[in-house]
């Protein structure tokens with residue numbers, strides 16, 4: 001499997017203010033994205049995700065480090081010929097209609113007319129924007145811009161697609177549609193890199209993730225390796241058993257309606273609680289084994305930095 | 306080349322869909338029309354007044370279009386961050402600038418053409434002849450507009466739209482008053498002071514080199530040398546300004 005995108009020790013500082021004060025935003029980012037994977041770039045707001053992507057696109061120049069795309073220098077137009085990009089907040093020409101907008105970018109890639117006339121309607125259909133085809137972008141809502149922006153990112157049938165917060169600003173239905181499009185891209189063998197500050201988005205569709213906090217990659221790897229399958233604890237909600245009896249097995253929390261939620265950390269504890277319930281002919285309302293989630297890891301990491 | 310042409314086309318499209326352009330065009334037309342009123346109020350050569358005021362209107366509004374549209378379309382692209390998506394495509398940064406420049410020159414060509422047409426028609430109404438000599442003055446004006454566009458692009462590379470417009474306006478004003486330095490040089494006695502003023506005069510733009518309105522209005526001949534010196538000056542100045550713009554633009558971070 002070949003490396004599609006590789007960053008090595010990328011650093012970037014911004015100068016701010018009248019008397020410039022430097023602020024180190026990227027503190028040595030190293031990433032590797034393989035062909036055909038959906039790669040999640042996860043981090044809280046302000047972590048440096050967009051800044052990393054701007055470096056990759058050549059919009060800003062890193063102070064140090066190397067970036068290679070398809071094995072070429074990232075500034076090489078040949079590398080960009082196979083790249084699709086959706087910016088974080090869709091900033092587009094509002095005087096163009098959706099069709100003109102897509103046509104403009106298609107021409108920049110030198111895509112011949114017959115391919116353009118086939119591909120543009122297909123992409124508009126794929127992003128459910130056919131009905132807005134001849135509407136100027138100025139009349140588009142945020143979600144519509146996001147969709148036509150995604151269509152724009154796919155106009156050159158790219159093998160690497162970089163999406164900066166593609167699910168931001170969408171309603172649940174829209175999120176699902178975009179997620180499905182990303183999965184469709186994966187099934188078509190494309191490499192997708194997308195950023196998010198929302199864990200669920202990443203958990204659902206990414207094979208590998210990198211977690212960035214404060215300009216540093218804290219963790220990177222297969223999702224399955226980062227998140228252990230091990231059961232951390234089991235939450236059992238019961239009624240009809242005195243709290244004092246349950247407290248012997250784990251932490252208890254009283255809930256309305258005489259229910260008690262007990263957090264049990266080991267297997268014998270779970271057995272013991274079930275036994276108490278059986279003996280007292282009490283009731284179990286729920287029993288939830290909790291495994292570690294990306295969220296737990298994420299919260300841990302953000303806390304420790 | 307495809308990229309430059311594609312960006313040029315899009316720039317043209319943006320300009321002709323911009324209300325500012327039509328506003329300027331309207332005022333230009335109104336001003337040329339006003340020459341008619343002035344002509345009626347004056348005794349003497351009415352046609353000369355029409356030509357004089359008409360050419361002045363073309364000069365003024367053409368320059369304004371070059372500056373406002375030039376800074377508008379380049380600085381806005383940076384400020385509104387549409388440039389993010391653009392530079393992610395397989396184009397080089399200088400292609401973006403050259404495409405913008407080509408598109409803007411195209412806009413100016415069309416606009417200047419329209420304004421000239423109005424003037425020619427008005428003169429025709431008086432004399433029943435098409436006075437093509439007017440186009441000689443317009444040709445030199447067009448060179449000036451093109452140079453101003455390059456300057457507007459240069460300032461847009463590192464400044465906001467409003468500041469870029471102000472800087473370009475400053476360039477325009479200096480360009481039209483720098484010839485007075487020549488008078489100053491003549492009056493000064495030789496010395497370091499005069500050398501400084503001489504250097505300043507060489508460095509500052511001199512847009513009066515491209516002004517043949519008076520000659521055309523009064524039917525005086527345009528010196529043969531001007532046909533060479535004017536375009537050469539404009540082309541070289543434009544090329545240098547564009548080259549500096551490319552250098553600035555190439556190293557710039559778009560944040």
Ligand SMILES: Nc1ncnc2c1ncn2[C@@H]1O[C@H](COP(=O)(O)OP(=O)(O)O)[C@@H](O)[C@H]1O
Nearest residue numbers: 014016025044045046047048049050051052560
């Ligand atoms: N042009 C800039 N000048 C100064 N600081 C900036 C600039 N751009 C981004 N930053 C800072 O860099 C940090 C990372 O920003 P960004 O990459 O946009 O974060 P993310 O996309 O992960 O939310 C933020 O703290 C932001 O304030």
Ligand SMILES: [Mg+2]
Nearest residue numbers: 049050051088
């Ligand atoms: Mg961001």
